[in-house]
Each structure stands twice: as structure tokens, then as C-alpha cells.
Amino acid sequence: xxxxxxxxxxxxxYPLTExxxxxxxxxxxxxxxxxxxxxxxxxxDWLPEPLLAKFEYPKLADALSSVHAPDEGIDVAALHExxxxxxxxxxxxxxxxxxxxxQQTKQINATWSAPQFxxxxxxxQHFLTVLPFQLTQAQKRVIAEIESDCTTTKPxxxxxxxxxxxxxxVVAAYAALLALSxxxxxxxxxxxxxxxxxxxxxFNNWLAEVQTQILFLTGQLKGQPRQQVLQALADGSxxxxxxxxxxxxxxxxxxxxxxxxxxxxxRFGVHQRMALRSKGQKQNFRPHQLVMTATPIPRTLAMxxxxxxxxxxxxxxxxxxxxxVTSVLPSERRQEVIDRIAGWxxxxxxxxxxxxxxEESPQLQCEAAEQTAENLRLALPDIRIGxxxxxxxxxxxxxxxxxxxxxxxxxxxxxxxxxxxxxxxNASLMIIENPERLGLSQLHQLRGRVGRGQADSYxxxxxxxxxxxxxxxxxxxxxxxxxxxxSLKRICNSGGQGR
Numbered sequence: 162x163x164x165x166x167x168x169x170x171x172x173x174x175y176p177l178t179e180x181x182x183x184x185x186x187x188x189x190x191x192x193x194x195x196x197x198x199x200x201x202x203x204x205x206d207w208l209p210e211p212l213l214a215k216f217e218y219p220k221l222a223d224a225l226s227s228v229h230a231p232d233e234g235i236d237v238a239a240l241h242e243x244x245x246x247x248x249x250x251x252x253x254x255x256x257x258x259x260x261x262x263x264q265q266t267k268q269i270n271a272t273w274s275a276p277q278f279x280x281x282x283x284x285x286q287h288f289l290t291v292l293p294f295q296l297t298q299a300q301k302r303v304i305a306e307i308e309s310d311c312t313t314t315k316p317x318x319x320x321x322x323x324x325x326x327x328x329x330x331v332v333a334a335y336a337a338l339l340a341l342s343x344x345x346x347x348x349x350x351x352x353x354x355x356x357x358x359x360x361x362x363x364f365n366n367w368l369a370e371v372q373t374q375i376l377f378l379t380g381q382l383k384g385q386p387r388q389q390v391l392q393a394l395a396d397g398s399x400x401x402x403x404x405x406x407x408x409x410x411x412x413x414x415x416x417x418x419x420x421x422x423x424x425x426x427x428r429f430g431v432h433q434r435m436a437l438r439s440k441g442q443k444q445n446f447r448p449h450q451l452v453m454t455a456t457p458i459p460r461t462l463a464m465x466x467x468x469x470x471x472x473x474x475x476x477x478x479x480x481x482x483x484x485x486v487t488s489v490l491p492s493e494r495r496q497e498v499i500d501r502i503a504g505w506x507x508x509x510x511x512x513x514x515x516x517x518x519x520e521e522s523p524q525l526q527c528e529a530a531e532q533t534a535e536n537l538r539l540a541l542p543d544i545r546i547g548x549x550x551x552x553x554x555x556x557x558x559x560x561x562x563x564x565x566x567x568x569x570x571x572x573x574x575x576x577x578x579x580x581x582x583x584x585x586x587n588a589s590l591m592i593i594e595n596p597e598r599l600g601l602s603q604l605h606q607l608r609g610r611v612g613r614g615q616a617d618s619y620x621x622x623x624x625x626x627x628x629x630x631x632x633x634x635x636x637x638x639x640x641x642x643x644x645x646x647x648s649l650k651r652i653c654n655s656g657g658q659g660r
Contacts, residue, residue, distance in 0.1 A: 218250035275316035280308040299477035317449035323475030325609025345419025349403040352428035356581040373400030409436035426452035456602040485612040512590035534574040586614030596622040
């Protein structure tokens, strides 16, 4: 007796997450599909009939049925390759909805106005002449793009992307000077106190001749000093404030905020960036916004696709900068690395040793760094070794970093707290333990702490995992992302299509 066929549809296999079984998910989707198909009014088909006929697309109900419960006679190869008309129709509808939502966003953004800066002024020109270094052509090009944005009444939304050390901060300082010279306040937000302090020092050095207060605001600032900063921002006597997440707290009020600069923008959430921007919104007025990043990670690419961002790329390093040679070694060769540090320090050079852990606990991370520092002191008794991690007080971190900058320390053992805001030209060697525990963004930022001087620089990844045959695969991914960014820039500049 022949077996009876009880199923005429192929069985779907869905990607799962922890706690959900395939059987359960199939049941839920089957019930949802039945509900939708039995109530046509609840499942409107927004694509017009002529369009469906032109591209030979099925109706929405048929497309959903073909995807979730395909007939056994369906072309399986076409289904897997995405060539099934049902899949094409659903993809088309999603792209169309995405395009229309972008157009709607642009129309809404067009209703906002922004301060119109005068870009020809002696103060800005004087700033460029007194800098202790010459700007690269890439920096000059990006400055011109920022000036062009700020001369219009449309709020600037520009992303400046540049490799670590390419000079994004001085470009931001010039933009801040434009706002100041036109009577507006500037807020500069960084993800860590260490980076914010670095910007605070740089801005004070570069804008020393500008008659304005440059203030520093973080969550660590308490009591009367904090109240003084808040008062200076509210009454307008402070022109620039540099800080961390503390800048968008409720009690921070600006008198006339005209420009927002966000460094390492991928470290902030969308609502955090919007909270800071709201500090300068009045009726239909909105401040200009400049965001910067050194890591073209997928989230940054998505921002270009989904947000109304213009793109500037600093694709040129300052003269004298050399590429960092990157290598991967198995942890079994860790002793070789330790032995080589003695020779490195003997050449009057400095080095970093970065520790990571799988656990997210800051306490466990710093304990690992402390143990590593102790082990290295035993192995290298003649080398001056310092330690820095996130649980140290700010004064302690400053003391260690100053000692390292002044070459009172030869080797700095650290957690990823040095990821941004650390600039020591003589430190040209970095060892990163267990790099597989970090993302590409963090690895790229850490690697950027070396290669800041004239000497050849090296980054060594010491891993417990099998070494890849091509140790620079991660950086090939970075190069690919850079290519995508440049392509997006060309699209954005070709009449605005594709934005």
C-alpha cells in the first residue's frame, strides 16, 4: 500500500536564537500567515497592478505564501539564489519603502534652518598661519567642504572619516572657530574622559589667542566647579565646552549653540546624539553637526545609507607618518615577544602592552592587567613599567600618562582605556593579547596609538587561536570599507542620487 502524502508544502527552516525552537517558530509564523491571508483588509497591497504586471510580480499575499509555505514543485534553486518572483517583489517593496522614507525625512529636514556663518574672517586665517604644522591637502579640502555647508541656512550634517592620526581634530577646531567668530557656542563630545581631555588640551593650545572660555565637563565634575561651568554655558560667556556624555544631561543649557562636534560617533547611540542636538533647537532652528570617525564599521556605513549625511574623507596622512607593520603570533611565542622588548627599550623606544578579557567586568579586566604588569616586572627587572586601567582615579591616570609621555616609563601595560586620546610619538610598538576578543573598530583604534612618530612602528597580536595565513585580513576588510565609503561619496556628490 502506497504511503499517503500529508504535506504539499515545503517545510521552512528559520534562523533561530537561544530559547526558541524551530517547531515553535514555524507554528507562530503559520498562524500569523493564516490570519493575514484570511483578512485581506489587514494585508493591503500597496503596489499598483500596472507595476506588478510590468515586472511580473505576484500579489503580496501570494508572495508571502511562496516564501513561508512554498509548493513542493517550486524552483528550489531560484528560491536559494533569490531569483524567485516572490522574493524579488518583497525586496522591491522594501527598497521602495526605504527610498520613500528617506525622501520624507529630507522634506522634514528641509524645514529646519541653521545659523549662516561668514567664512571669510581674519581670525580663521590667522589660525591656519600660526599652527605649528602644515595642513595636508586632504584637510584643506575637508575644511572647504565644511565652510560650504556652513554658509547656507540648511543644518550641516557631515561625517568626517579619516584614519587614526590623519588630523581630524584640527579640522574640528577650525570648524569650532567658524562658529565662535560668528557669535555661536560650540559643544565637542567624546566617548571617554581621556579623549575629551586630549581635545581640551589641543583646543586650548590651538585657540590660545581666541578671546573665549574653553570649558571641560564630565560626570566627574561636581559641586561648585560644575555649577560654574553650567552658568558660563547658560549666560554665553563660555564659547566652547568639551566633554563626555555629561553634555546632554538635562541641566546643561546653552545660550546660543550653533555647532555640535561628536568624535568617535559610533560610540554614541542615536538618541544620545539627538539629545545633544536638542540643546540647540529653538522653534525651527537647529545647530550644525559635525561627526568624526576613524573606523568605517558597518554602523557608520548604515548611517550614511539611512541618515541624511554628507561625507568627507581625509585620505592623506601628515608627512613623515609610516604605515604600521602588523603581525600575528601564537601565544606559545609570548616569551619571544617579552625578550624582544628588552632590545626595543635598549634603543630608547617605548611600547604598549594591551590586555583584554572575555568577561565584560571592568574589575576582572584590570586584575588581568595588574597581573600582567607584575609578571612583566619579574621578567624584565631593568625596564620601567607602568600600569593604567579604567578603575584608576583620573589623577592617577594622568600621572601615569604624563610619566609615559615624558619617557619616565618604558613599557605601559593597559586595558582598552588607551583606545583613544593617547598620543606618544616615541611609543612605536604595541602588543595586544587575545585580539580575537576585540572588534575591528577597537583593534584599529588601538593600532593607531603607534605610528605617530618618524620611527618604524609595529603591532603584534598575540592570540590563543590558530594564526591565519594572511594576518592582515582584518585590514583588508578595513580597506574594503574605505572603498565603499569613497563610492558612497561619489554617489552623494553626483546630483544627490543614492543618498
